[in-house]
Amino acid sequence: MPERPDDDGGKLLLTTSVTLIAMYVFLRFIFPTLAAWIVSAPDPLPIPGFAFLIYFGLTFVGVAIFVTTSDVRLSDFATPIERFLIPGGSSRRRQVRMVVLVAVPLIGAYNTYAALAPSSEPPTESRLQHPTIPGEFEKLESEARHPGEEAVHAFAAANGLEGATPEAKAALIAANMEEGRVLYMINCRPCHGTKADGVGPMARGFRLKPANFTDPGTIATLVEPYLLWRVRTGGIGLPGVAAPWDSAMPRWGADLSDEQIWKIILAEYDIGAVEPRLPETME
Amino acid sequence: MNPHVIGIPAFGLAVLLVFAFFGIWVTDLQGQKSGGSQLSGDISAEAGREIFWGKGKCYTCHSIGGEGSAQRCPNLGTNDQFSDPIWVRAAVRKQSEGYSRERYIVESIYDPNAYVVEGFSKGLMKPINKPPIALTDDEITSVIAYLLTEAGANDAVPEDVMAAVLDAQRDFASAKVATEEFVPGMPVPEGDAEEGFYVFEEMKCHSCHKIDGMEFEAAGDAEGGVGPDLTGIGDIQTLEYLAESVMDPNAIIVAGDGFKGDDGNSKMPEFHDTMTLREFIDLVAFLSSLKAEG
């Protein structure tokens, strides 16, 4: 049996180059169109530069790995390059070699310049969507969703009900929900939309769009005190890693009391048809 | 020689460096400096240091220990008068009223006249978030951070301390703090600062007050040093304050040696009979034009 695996006869250089070029084309041109088709967007969605770096980098690493897996492959890959670079050969080869040896450093130099030159574009930043919640919020419980005894008593008394019965509590929670809905429509709807999907009438004006509450990655994955923190302190209250300068979320703590905010939170889960994240129980 | 004797360490080092590089890159992307407390944006003790010794003008009145030469206001480090630096003193200053160290320091910046250290004059320090210094809240946070790192001796301030500072700042920044500012009954009209220079010379102000970098004609016995140094006074005090100092020197007597006479009044004479209104207006304009360096 022949020892040499897959003797491509120098074709390896060609196939690896084609792979790299194909990957580049796919990432830059085909993927944006594909992504736009998937989400029914009108224009192709460009691939973010960071993602491109990861994917293309991995392709490059993969090519390097593949080429070096055996001595035969390595020589398959390297021999044409060596032959190309060795002095001598036909005048045609000399000309091509000269062009390549001049062009490659120039391209490299241009890329370096382009990367380092100051530009008027704001820098790429990584914005943490769910930064760490401050400690004092961790253990809070929603007053609207879990009203305390006195609250239920007061409500029952005010509405002629019999006392702190489960029905009274349910009625209180329902009343909180109604009030929360009204408050939501007045305060939150302009940005977050009537259906809590982040497409309110004002949403179009913001670069950083208002959160889509129907998306499982937003409020559905957060505990309620987290929302209290966010609504109360707004965009300004975000820590640096969450890019507070990008967020247009107002600081509702200046206008709304905590009680009102809890009611809004109760309502927005309902409007968005998601459940808040519950502390999990151990098995 | 076996090439791997070099190859292996070099490879190992390269791997470690790549790993470190990724960590630094990822941190940069998030806009954080490597190492240091997670204060947002440009708020940092280093920025605070720049501001303290620069545009905040704190150094014009406050020294820190042996750094700086100002005597006008309490030394923020240790000296003959204070055995503890401000970051220790502040904890006990208003402890009986439930003030934490951080709250006291914040109050001293936003509402300096709420508590004035014994031996220093009230009304000397104006709220720093107002003109003429008008630092932003973030800049003030940086300055406080600088002070709390023991004036740069430590690397960073613990998160919960900074949180306390920010908390206190929110209270003071949003509240309508009533300060005992000098509220002028009438605004001071604009004068001619150049003419004011001559008024300063004619009235022999320079015989008691020094101004760095300015030459006046011979005054007589005293050549400055009797009254407070007026270098850069225009950057520190408002027009109204300067007008008051000339019109009524006893209203606020700066703390320090020799500014008060034996009768408890200011040694500064009054110019009610010797200065015309025009000269007064121009003098005030001149004083207000004196900018500090840096």
Place this chain on the structure above:
Amino acid sequence: MGDGSRSVFSRGGVVALFGLLACFVAAPVLAQDVVGEAQYRSIGDLDSRMIMWVVAELHLMFGAFVLGVPIFAIIVEIIGIQTGDKRYDDMAHEFTKLLSAAFATTAALGGLLGFLLFGLYPQFMGHLTGVFHGSMYVYALLFFGETFSLYIYYYSWDRLADRKWVHVAVGGALNFFGLAIVLVANSWASYMMSPVGLDPDTLAFNGDTWGALINPLWLPLNVHRLLANIVFGGFVVAAYSAVRFLVTAKNDEERAHYDWMGYVGNFVGILALIPLPFAGYYLGREVYSVSPVMGNNMMGGAFSWTFILQALLIAMIFLAANYYFWTSMDRIQGSNRYAGSIKWMLFLLLAAFAVWMTPHNLPLSAAEQIRIGGQYHPVLKYLGLMPAKNAVVNLIILVTFANFLIYRRANQGETVPVSQQGQSPKLLIPIVSAMVLAYPLYYGFYLLGLDPAELDLPAEKASLFRVPAYLLFIEVMVAVLACVAALYDRGRLAQMVLLGLTGILVTGVLGVYGFEILEKANPFLRNIAVVQVLLMICGILVALVIDIFEFRNAETLGDIRWGDAPARSQYALILQCLAIVMLMGLMGFIRSGLREDWHIYGVLRDTSAQSWTPTNATMTITVGFITLVFVSWIGVLFWIAGLSDKKEQSAQGGEGA
């Protein structure tokens, strides 16, 4: 007057004496402020936290080595006894030599760590000692057991050569003590994250030591650390062999020896690496149970980028492992038949890593944000979520396993049909498969009967539980069919179908289904992960059993040319070792940093000057530095251990020649 004056004098003297005594009494009272109440101390101006970090991490690394190696040393020794091949016994002996060199350093670092903790964090240690002092005494006593068994195990190797099972028993004792030691120490670390036995109002500790030992994160931490120790030990041994192969091997025989040792070390490491992600997921999930805020912080908050760095290191490890297999194919005669599969496996691996390394919070420039219309790319955002990560990690493991199977059969030629191998396959294949498939089958029924209320879900979600259960049933059925097919000489086809199906179900079906669960029944996601693990176990173990019998007594096309490995493959082993050391440092950073500014989460605040969370940049630099120190240090220790070698060898050489 004499009496009076004398009495005055003596009265004065008595008063003075009293005064002096009072001072002595008062002194401790006055001194209390200085002596007893210190909360933090520092060594001059040095950063206490950094000192702790470096010393603790070094102790953990050395400890991991010392605890991981005995596990596979004893297994290798047993294999040597069973096969009668002395090479295995010699290799186990060499492992143990490395072990004894590192042991004293580990203990010394532990002592240093202990003193630093008590000295620099007296109040915290006072608190911890109050909770755990009983177990601390036991911990110290266990070291006597470890020392005795380690040194007896090592020094009696030749003496007990004809009473091997006694020797193995000593090795067993060594492992027992090692395991007990790490279990006790783990409880202190996990207690700091999930304290128990606390009075709810005052947060004072009113439990007992052993109750505090069994805190919620103890068991997950144990499992994760135990597996990680084995991986760590294996890779360090493999790197040791690689270095000796490249640098000190003088002749072909030595090169063959170290090539083979590197292979075994790597194999052990990979074997334990395969279940490690599952253990890590279990630990992560339990962190969420203890505190959703801590959990959210871990995955979505301050440490989300750290996990991307972790993905980078794990990618390095898996790629290096697979690369080692591929580059080693050259020395296996007959391997070229399988060379074509390399590119497909590589493609699958890279696709999986591409998904795994896509961060949830993708950095975007302003222009990109505007064109994409928000903070998230509408397609790529899914790759940043947990179901995607779970799906691809399983794919990575499957591909690595498939690579291993190929490596096993690379030089096997004609096989003996299973039906002609007598009774043993007919017995063992069904029995082992039954053992493997029992729990997955049970779990499928469990899911069908699971009450959604147990997961705080409304009742109508029960329909969502059915799909994973059916997948388990399908897998079990196909596994059974595969066993039957194997017994009828269709084993290799059966393996391909089984592994292919496992891959499709775990990555394809459950990957997509996981997103639906994420949206509709988030608490159930943990069960999905369990199902994925079980499917993987089914596929891998049954395929392995079939493989063993498929290639039993098969014709070898030629010996594996040990010693013929290219230098590249040895560098891959070194890369693996560095990556696992850095990974251990990184994961330690996460575990420690999750507590933020608490010494004991929710109970004892960290009010020291260094209570802030370091950035990833600080972490990579510090961990890189620690890695450098560890690798150099253990290298020196190995060299010291090798000092006794030369004399033996030249003595042997003199006698043998």
